[in-house]
Amino acid sequence: MSITTFAIVSIIKSIAVIFVLLTAVAYSVWLERKVSAHIQNRWGPTRVGPFGLLQPLADGVKFIFKEDLTQPYVYKTLYIASPIIAVVFAITAISVIPFGNSITIGSITTPFQITDLNIGLLVVLGITSMGVYGVALAGWSSNSKYSLLGGLRASAQMISYEVSLGLSLIPVLMLAGSFSLREIVNKQQHLHWNFFYFPFGTLAFFVYLISAYAETNRTPFDLPEAESELVAGYHTEYSAMKFAMFFMAEYANMVTVACLSTLLFFGGWLGPVFGPPIVQSLLPVLWFCLKVFFFMFLYVWVRWTLPRFRYDQLMAFGWKVLLPTAVANLVVTGLVVAWKPDIWLVK
Amino acid sequence: MTIPLSCYLILSGILFTCGVLGFLIKRNIITIFMSIELMLNGVNLSFVAFAAQWHALSGQIFVFFVMVVAAAEAAVGLAIIIAVYRTRETLNVDQVNLLKL
């Protein structure tokens, strides 16, 4: 494959992925509203389109046409830059996520992935860790008490839980022996999903899930934007498209987390495959999307089930419960991997 | 697709020099601290470059150690800065020139 073809294919893939991602983001908002409404015995959006399916579009239009307020006392450069930072890093993270095996169109065979790096997981981690800047800078540059507190809380929470998050991923890496997401998935063939390695795989999954919820500032860890105390946290002073960017960033992060959960613990795109070649290459994508959908649903489910933590509880939980658990789990996994008992490691 | 090693080293030197200069001319203690990090990064670059030139991975290992030290230093240093700020109410190093309060 020549460089030109490579570049063209890459560009096509990038555009497609971004398009799909943004759509997914939009419809996860719709999903959230719908699911929460049904949990609360309401209907949710119904007016725009069948089942309110066009609601995201309407929201988008509304965001675009709203007045974009920029308060006079803000630190302007960063005030403008921070939503962009947030959304850019949120979307970039998707670039190393594989959605399926590979597809062959004509003479070109290409994986369902913008790029496959052998340190893919680290890249995702790095990019998400950069996402903190958007939140923190937004809180600071708004020059408002609520924003600053929200920003401080958010950044503290994110760097705290990032430790547990990283540690919870290491058991997976130990089992797979690689940083490449594609390889991690391939190691989980035949339903040997990491989730099923009881107890450490399962434990790692739950630690990961909790940390990820905290990382994405979702309930029960949505302290940074706790509306009852901080109005809206770090994006209190934002409106219109800038606010929409934070919104998009948040949901894009959710999608990324859901993708990672799927890839790392639930076998990614693996599933029953049959039919003609084109179906064979598309079916995995379907399985992948279903699993991701489940996790998106789980987000909403959890949101409307669990109450919000108090801030000191959140910190204490992160440092005193989650981190020791993750470390202990790490040690156990290390021992098991070194010992290689056949009960667990059927591979 | 090769470039001389000295290019990397000069880049590293420039970063280091910028760090030293920052230490000399900056008044804000946090910025001064960042200058130190800049110097460390400059050194890290030369480590990696030498590792590449001599095909010795230990150069990269050193980078990790430097990072660990930098992290520890940042934690303690920033804690000190917070403590200093609490007692002096200033971050200007020119005003923090007495050990006595």
Add this chain to the structure above:
Amino acid sequence: MHLILFLFFGGICVAGAVNLLVQRHPINSALSLVVVMASLAGEYLLLGAEFVAAIQVIVYAGAIMVLFIFTIMLLNAGEEERSKGSRVAILLGIPGVAIGGVLVAWTLLRHSNTAWVPMFALPGDPRAIARLLFRDFLLPFEVTSVLILIAIMGAVVLASKPEAVAPPKAAEPTPREAPELVASGRER
């Protein structure tokens, strides 16, 4: 190609470093430092040290610099004052730096054509690095972990309020994230 990429990242790097010096607000300096680090990660990638690059982003840009920004936000650091502090720094230090830098650069340029580094020269495979780190450098590794532990304890003791160290409190939060600090930092 290599040269172009090198110059590209290097240019960003130097621009960031210079910006760090020029900017008077610490948060701008911090952000330029983040830029420097990110572009340095690019340089590492060029040298093939992909693992180092990833760690550079995660640890330096993602953790250490966040800590810096966090501190800046916490202390609400404002613009730098142009105070006259030290003649020595100007009269001795800057010439010293200039002389040192020039000498080093001169030396490097004299030997500039001796070694050439190809692109992706030394693949910093995580596996190889791990092998080296946990076999040959096991003792230093453990020592640094002790160092980190000490640093954590030192940071906790230093940054916690004097009265917050002694009395027993339910669920004492780690100081740098402590909410009461946030509040007090803001009130000042």
Add this chain to the structure above:
Amino acid sequence: MTPNPYLWLIPVLPLAGAAINGVFGRGLPKKAITAIALGFCGAAFLLALKIALGFSPSEAPYSFELAPWIRAGSFQADFSFYLDQLSLVMLLVVTGVGFLIHIYSVGYMADDDGYYRFMSYLNLFMFFMLTLVLAKNYLLMFIGWEGVGLASYLLIGFWFTKDSAAAAGKKAFIVNRIGDFGFLIALFLIIKHFGSLDFTRVFAAVQPLQPEIAGTGLLTSIGLLLMVGAAGKSAQIPLYVWLPDAMEGPTPVSALIHAATMVTAGVYMVARSHVIFERAPGALTVVAVIGTLTALFAATIGIAQTDIKKVLAYSTVSQLGYMFMACGVAAFSSGIFHLMTHAFFKGLLFLAAGSVIHGVGGEQDMRKMGGLRTFMPWTFATMGIATLAIAGIPPLAGFWSKDEILGRAYNANPLYWLLGIVTAFITSFYMFRLMYMTFGGDYRGAPVGGTHGRDHHGHGHGHGSPHESPWVMLGPLVVLAILSVIGGFVGIGGGFEHFLAPVFQTAPGMELTGEASAEAANKGMEYLLMGVSATVAFAGWFFAYLLYTRRPELPARIASSLGGLYRAVANKYYVDELYASLFVKPLVEGSTAILWKGVDQGVIDATVNNAADEARHVSDNVRHMQSGNLRSYAGWVAAGGAVVIAYMVWMGVR
């Protein structure tokens, strides 16, 4: 006999006692202290007895190595002990008399605050003395030598709050240092020439050497230096001055250390080194002359003393002179014999004197005593026996040993004998003078009680007249009195000498004149000499009786008629004053002018002060570097870094 493997326990037991009492004594009840001190000391004595009973001359000498100590190249000095007839005698004397005096101390020191300290020191002394006696090499002997000096210092200055006691302690220590200096140089010479300090090896190396009859040489120098050490420790001319002052210590100390044991260490050392001395006739002559002169000299001083302990002190010096005289005429076994009997009767004399002092409430001036015979009959009886013994009245111990010495001295040189006989007469005179002044006549002192006497131990309960001492004190007196009576019989017919003969035997053909002629002396001569000494002793008694009972006014008249001579004697021939102006004053003034003002202030202090001033000047200028400003520090660092880089580049270019 199986050479007792517990030999090393003998010195170590008192050390343990000293350690326990010294460390924990403050908090222990008095009975426990007593039990510990007596227990350990008594155990050592019993062990010594057991060894003595199992001793068989055929297997002696026996040596036992406890642990290696110094091993440098071929030089070797170990913690090793040595037991032969000589050390066995010393061992028995030291442990036996020491144990008795320990018992006596229990009564004598009962009311003292520093009781535990005293007992600890006594035990410590025992340890060092036994180390000295049992040592197998000169170095270990020197340890004991110095150690007894230390214990002596501690005990003389036991009542350190009293200036005179502290000064006396220092005096004893310093005068002993002079002697030790000579001893040390002798040791260095021995190491230099024989490469060892071990007795057997040194003596084996000395054995084949020819006697340095005509002229002097190595052995003479070693012998003379050893004699300097012995003179210091055993209070011989010219280093005797510390012993009378040492009477500042508690009386049991005077008895144990300054009469019975420590001061005889010099004699023991000379006897132990007899191999060297026998081959150095010059040194031997010096020993004999010093001994004879000391005996006479100290005895004359003793006449005029009024302090009961001072009289005994000068008597001790005099008797030690006898021992050296014996050694000087190569009659070592006679010296040791006299050492043993002297330990008995002089220890007894001191203890009895202590009992007297105790009874009259701390008074030591004999002019304030008198008539004590009725108040303290036991003390009188025992002290009387001791006086008979020391005066040389047959058949008590002193007679035999002194007579043997005099006989040997006569064989060597009649002049020694003459001076010895004169000394014996004087001895007899002043001892009976002491007896008459103390026990005869009527009581002249003030009623006893209330005031605490010089010896500090005044009794809480007041009573009007002198009283007898408790039995814990009288017991040792009686035992020693018995020994003083019968102690001399071991020497009849040369029994003691034969016992010690294996130690002092000399190589064939090496008999010295004294020794040889002693063998040849005919019986008649011997009996004649015996008769003379007995006569002289009785004469001394008679004179004392005459002067202090019959005609008590005579002494004063004689004293006034003698005028200057009497004053000189009463003032101990002004020796202390002579030493003070001859040695002490120049030393003090020299130290003040040259060492203190000149060297210390002018050179050492000046160097330090000037350096400090200079440092302050420099730092006054340099401190501006340390402004406290972080950035200026960074400036300095950067400049320094530039210098370093420049240097390295320059080196690289070159």
